[in-house]
Amino acid sequence: MYEEYWQLETKPFEPTSDRRFLFPCxxxxxxxxxxxxxxxxxxxxxxxxxxxxxxxxxxxxxxxxxxxxxxxxxxxxxxxxxxxxxxxxxxxxxxxxxxxxxxxxxxxxxxxxxxxxxxxxxxxxxxxxxxxxxxxxxxxxxxxxxxxxxxxxxxxxxxxxxxxxxxxxxxxxxxxxxxxxxxxxxxxxxKPFSSEETAGYIEHRLVAAGATRPLFTSQALELAHQLTGGIPRRINRLCDLALLVSFAAQESQIDGAQLRAVQSELLTLAPAA
Incomplete structure (x- = not known):
């Protein structure tokens, strides 16, 4: 849905066994x-x-x-x-x-x-x-x-x-x-990714999906680690929704404020314990 807008060949944060998306941490x-x-x-x-x-x-x-x-x-x-x-x-x-x-x-x-x-x-x-x-x-x-x-x-x-x-x-x-x-x-x-590994993971998957420019600001990359604890599945869910929401808003890049708003939406959608 958002791939063309962000100039991607495929969705970067989908579950996959494609080795191109395996982050070599x-x-x-x-x-x-x-x-x-x-x-x-x-x-x-x-x-x-x-x-x-x-x-x-x-x-x-x-x-x-x-x-x-x-x-x-x-x-x-x-x-x-x-x-x-x-x-x-x-x-x-x-x-x-x-x-x-x-x-x-x-x-x-x-x-x-x-x-x-x-x-x-x-x-x-x-x-x-x-x-x-x-x-x-x-x-x-x-x-x-x-x-x-x-x-x-x-x-x-x-x-x-x-x-x-x-x-x-x-x-x-x-x-x-x-x-x-x-x-x-x-x-x-x-073990979960460190802050640096989280940023590297996000950038690696974006490049594997065909990205030719940074789609997340450095502030957003740092915040992504804080919000997900460095767990790949959580990172995937957060970043996928961020790409969708920012596409709908016609943003040129995803910053920390946008990422935090997306996290709030995910928490709202999460089932009650």
């Missing part, structure tokens, strides 16, 4: 290197934690792209409201494991997973099981199937890397599950 780049190291070196498990909206899912998709053809079997579970049996059967189905029953037992699913993962390993390929919303697994009683999965090995070698993705509470969830926590060879905590 040091913390996120370091997190990506650590996760890639864990997978490429066939470590049994890793944990990626951070506040909601901080960019964990985008980081996971970027990891998939970076691993490229070396990554064979992969499965991504977004907090499944299912039993242990259903969860293991779902994983087996996602990986194309040979199941001969529409309602396989836990043992049948594990055997099928073992078969397909050994074949994947023999082809020299990597494998990842990514489980989102990992901070909720304990309450859902889904830690036990993870324990069973972690026992899938080829001799002493893990057949896959379990990547747990969740909010900060996932760290304490795993600490309580001591046996699983000991297998986490990599724990990565994503």
């Amino acid at each position: 040091p913390a996120h780049t370091s997190a990506l290197h650590k996760l890639r190291y864990a997978v490429e070196n066939r470590r049994p498990a890793a944990l990626l934690a951070g506040t909601a909206g901080i960019g964990k899912t985008l980081l996971w998709h970027t990891l998939e792209v970076q691993l490229g053809e070396s990554l064979g079997k992969r499965a991504h579970l977004v907090f499944p409201l299912m039993s242990s049996r259903e969860m293991l059967a779902f994983l087996a189905e996602q990986l194309g494991a040979p199941l001969h029953d529409t309602r396989p037992t836990v043992e049948e699913s594990l055997n099928a997973l073992q078969t397909v993962l050994v074949e994947n390993r023999e082809r020299g390929k990597l494998a990842i099981f990514a489980v989102d919303e990992a901070h909720l697994l304990e309450d859902a009683g889904l830690l036990e199937p993870l324990r069973l999965l972690m026992n899938l090995r080829d001799g002493y070698e893990p057949l896959f890397t379990l990547l747990l993705i969740g909010q900060v509470a996932a760290l304490s969830t795993m600490e309580r599950a001591n046996d699983l926590d000991e297998r986490l060879e990599m724990k990565v905590l994503l």
Whole structure:
């Protein structure tokens, strides 16, 4: 709607897995290197934690792209409201494991997973099981199937890397599950952007969308950090609405006053607690 007015090729603050929009801040780049190291070196498990909206899912998709053809079997579970049996059967189905029953037992699913993962390993390929919303697994009683999965090995070698993705509470969830926590060879905590990183993030996404001039004043960039706490999802929401409102008002640039007015509108629209 506002792209033509601001001379943009696309909306800069839409949720996307397009790597052009991945802001290479040091913390996120370091997190990506650590996760890639864990997978490429066939470590049994890793944990990626951070506040909601901080960019964990985008980081996971970027990891998939970076691993490229070396990554064979992969499965991504977004907090499944299912039993242990259903969860293991779902994983087996996602990986194309040979199941001969529409309602396989836990043992049948594990055997099928073992078969397909050994074949994947023999082809020299990597494998990842990514489980989102990992901070909720304990309450859902889904830690036990993870324990069973972690026992899938080829001799002493893990057949896959379990990547747990969740909010900060996932760290304490795993600490309580001591046996699983000991297998986490990599724990990565994503922190909010600093003021400088917030400004860099906004400018990076604008340029990726085709901007050829500054659309936010330096005052607005600094204020954006104060209003969002450096959380990418909040930054996206604020800046997207600011571009729309300022387009409607035919402004040439977005300043601090306009950004504060937009934030007030967002707070008005927010659902009551």
